[in-house]
Amino acid sequence: MNRIEPSRALYEEGVIGVIPAKQGKSVYLKAGQILKLINTHGSQVVDTWAFNIADLREFMSMEHSRASMMKITPAVGDALVTNHRRPILTIVEDTSPGVHDTLIAACDRYRYEELGAGPHHENCSGNLSRALADLGCQIVGAPCPLNLFMNVNVNARGGHIEFLAPLSKAGQYVSLRAHIDQLVVMSACPQDLTPVNALRPAEVHFTVLSK
Amino acid sequence: MNRIEPSRALYEEGVIGVIPAKQGKSVYLKAGQILKLINTHGSQVVDTWAFNIADLREFMSMEHSRASMMKITPAVGDALVTNHRRPILTIVEDTSPGVHDTLIAACDRYRYEELGAGPHHENCSGNLSRALADLGCQIVGAPCPLNLFMNVNVNARGGHIEFLAPLSKAGQYVSLRAHIDQLVVMSACPQDLTPVNALRPAEVHFTVLSK
Numbered sequence: 001m002n003r004i005e006p007s008r009a010l011y012e013e014g015v016i017g018v019i020p021a022k023q024g025k026s027v028y029l030k031a032g033q034i035l036k037l038i039n040t041h042g043s044q045v046v047d048t049w050a051f052n053i054a055d056l057r058e059f060m061s062m063e064h065s066r067a068s069m070m071k072i073t074p075a076v077g078d079a080l081v082t083n084h085r086r087p088i089l090t091i092v093e094d095t096s097p098g099v100h101d102t103l104i105a106a107c108d109r110y111r112y113e114e115l116g117a118g119p120h121h122e123n124c125s126g127n128l129s130r131a132l133a134d135l136g137c138q139i140v141g142a143p144c145p146l147n148l149f150m151n152v153n154v155n156a157r158g159g160h161i162e163f164l165a166p167l168s169k170a171g172q173y174v175s176l177r178a179h180i181d182q183l184v185v186m187s188a189c190p191q192d193l194t195p196v197n198a199l200r201p202a203e204v205h206f207t208v209l210s211k
Numbered sequence: 212m213n214r215i216e217p218s219r220a221l222y223e224e225g226v227i228g229v230i231p232a233k234q235g236k237s238v239y240l241k242a243g244q245i246l247k248l249i250n251t252h253g254s255q256v257v258d259t260w261a262f263n264i265a266d267l268r269e270f271m272s273m274e275h276s277r278a279s280m281m282k283i284t285p286a287v288g289d290a291l292v293t294n295h296r297r298p299i300l301t302i303v304e305d306t307s308p309g310v311h312d313t314l315i316a317a318c319d320r321y322r323y324e325e326l327g328a329g330p331h332h333e334n335c336s337g338n339l340s341r342a343l344a345d346l347g348c349q350i351v352g353a354p355c356p357l358n359l360f361m362n363v364n365v366n367a368r369g370g371h372i373e374f375l376a377p378l379s380k381a382g383q384y385v386s387l388r389a390h391i392d393q394l395v396v397m398s399a400c401p402q403d404l405t406p407v408n409a410l411r412p413a414e415v416h417f418t419v420l421s422k
Contacts (some may be wrong), residue, residue, distance in 0.1 A: 062274070063355040072314070072370035083352050085321040103283070103314075105274035110296035139296050140351065144274040154365065159283035164407035 003054060013208050019046070021201045022190035024127025026135065027208060029055065029178035034092060034209040037186065039149055042170035043198035045189040047106045047124040050080070050088050053181045056137060058082045062102040062144040072116065072168060073100055078144060079179070088182060089146075093175040098166040101150035103161065106142045107191050115193045122168040122190035131185045147189075148174055150196060165198040181183075219354045224419050230257070232412045233401035235338025238345065238419060239264065240389035243419045246305060248397065250360055253381035254409035256400040258317050258335040258356040261291070261299050267348060269293045271300060273313040273355040283365065284311055290390070291357060299393060300357075304386035307379040312361035314372065317353045318402050326404045333401035342396045359385055361400075361407060376409040386420075 013033070019025045029035055037046060052058035061083040066072060068081045076094050079087035105111075106128065112121035125142040132139060151164040176184075190201050224244070225388075230236045232255075240246055248257060263269035272294040277283060279292045287305050290298035317339065323332035336353040343350060362375040389395075401412050 057351050061316060063314065066372065067315050067322075070372055072372065083316070083319075085319075087324060103274065104278050105272060105294070108294075108296075111278075114296060140268050144355070154283065154370065159365065161277065161281055161283065199226065 003056070005173045012084070012146050013210055016050045016205055016207050017204065019186055021188055022201045024123040024124070024131045024185060025186045025206075026131040026183055026185040027206065029182050029184055031178055031180050032115065032210070034175050034177050036175045036207050036209060037148060037174055038171065038173040038207075039096065039166075039168045040170065040205050041200075041202040042168050043149075043166040043200065044202045044204050045150040045191070045197050046148045046204055047128075047187040047189055048148055049128060049143060049145050049185045051183045051185075052082065052088070053183050054134075054170065056183075058084050058086075059143050060146065062146065066102060070183035072102055073098070074102070074146070075163055081133060087179040089176040089184075092177045093172060093173070096149060096172040096174060099149070099151045099167050100174075101147035101152040102144070103152055103154075104144075104147060104150065107189065108142070113194075124187040124189050128185050129132060134182070145187075150189075163194055163196055163198060165195045187204060201209050224421055227416055227418050229401045230397055230417065232399055232414045233333040234413050235335070235342045235396060235398040236417075237342040237394055237396045238268075238417065238420060240393050240395055242389055242391050243421070245364075245386050245388050246300075246395060247304075247386045247418050247420060248359060249384040249415050249416045249418075250384065251381065252305065252375040252411075252413040253379050253383065254360075254411065255361045255413045255415050256361040256377060256408050257415055258339075258398040258400055259359055260339060260354060260356050260396045261396055262278070262394045263293065263299070264394050267343075267350055267394075269295050269297075270354050271357065273357065275303045277313060283313055284309070285313070285357070298390040300387040300389060300395075302385060303388045304384070307360060307385060310360070310362045310378050311385075312358035312363040313355070314363055314365070315355075315358060315361065317356050317398070319353070320401065323404075327421040328404060335398040335400055338398035339396050345395070356398075360399075374405055374407055376406045
């Protein structure tokens with residue numbers, strides 16, 4: 001199924017939602033609404049996807065967004081675009097140091113197998129699949145997520161990258177404005193074997209505001 | 212359909228294949244074989260995809276490869292991996308200056324519409340779809356390609372990027388060794404509105420060699 005009925009929307013405007021540590025959550029945004037994602041305890045990465053509610057085959061794409069923004073890391077005022085090159089989410093506020101990632105795949109069972117944690121470790125790709133399955137939908141694989149608060153340092157000279165602990169502090173937040181009706185799926189990244197979440201996966205909170 | 216029958220292989224070992232300017236071509240590689248891709252006229256970008264022949268849902272993934280290589284640009288000795296984090300192609304030789312891109316989406320009809328060229332401009336995503344359709348297969352969207360010879364300069368400080376003409380010269384080549392049986396699809400990028408192919412889209416050649 002490629003469509004989600006808006007009647008299955010998960011959160012009302014103004015309500016504070018929680019994404020428990022290591023878990024995922026989806027939220028329906030109408031065009032113009034703002035999603036405020038709060039890094040409640042600081043140093044928690046949130047893998048974030050956005051899908052056109054009318055056709056899940058159109059989704060926020062990092063490789064298209066980089067070409068549109070002409071930069072690797074979106075900042076306030078930058079629009080992330082879909083694989084159809086339409087704006088889907090614009091960052092309208094960011095009280096964190098603005099360190100986010102667009103380069104790295106969501107963690108998945110293969111990643112944790114590599115790290116010796118076996119096939120049953122919680123993972124962001126699984127959280128995405130589960131969130132969509134809960135709405136009766138299925139996609140093949142996970143698009144590259146917008147990894148909010150993820151600190152991937154890029155050394156331009158050799159193009160080498162390194163994974164570091166987030167620079168965000170407790171209570172800092174990012175707000176994103178929806179350009180189209182969409183489903184956003186967020187995963188509080190369960191990575192506890194690398195510095196990505198400062199080794200302490202934690203809950204985060206979010207709310208949906210009107211324009 | 213998620214499988215391709217190897218009997219539909221397109222090129223025999225040692226034969227020189229041509230990818231006409233602005234077009235795409237697919238080639239079947241057995242594990243251990245080497246694909247040599249020759250930038251015949253220089254300054255031509257080749258968008259390259261690789262799919263597990265037994266299941267097209269497993270494919271070469273730039274966002275997984277960057278995490279595996281811990282760098283943005285693969286060099287000789289680096290393995291590109293699939294979305295299942297398995298090696299699929301290793302760069303074994305590169306006589307070009309080694310400037311390749313993993314950041315930017317394939318051009319598509321939406322890109323040319325943006326650039327004012329209308330919906331019918333040749334494009335790499337369309338070339339991929341057509342190559343797969345010719346084999347009786349279909350996928351949703353195009354994975355981010357390995358953009359061989361594409362010169363995308365990254366400024367680490369602000370993360371800004373810019374599209375430049377390739378640095379490769381006529382006759383320079385890249386050789387990639389297959390880790391698994393796979394279908395490789397290559398597109399001689401038809402971009403003639405930005406400096407990506409030095410404004411002169413051209414043919415390229417390739418051959419398949421034994422290990």
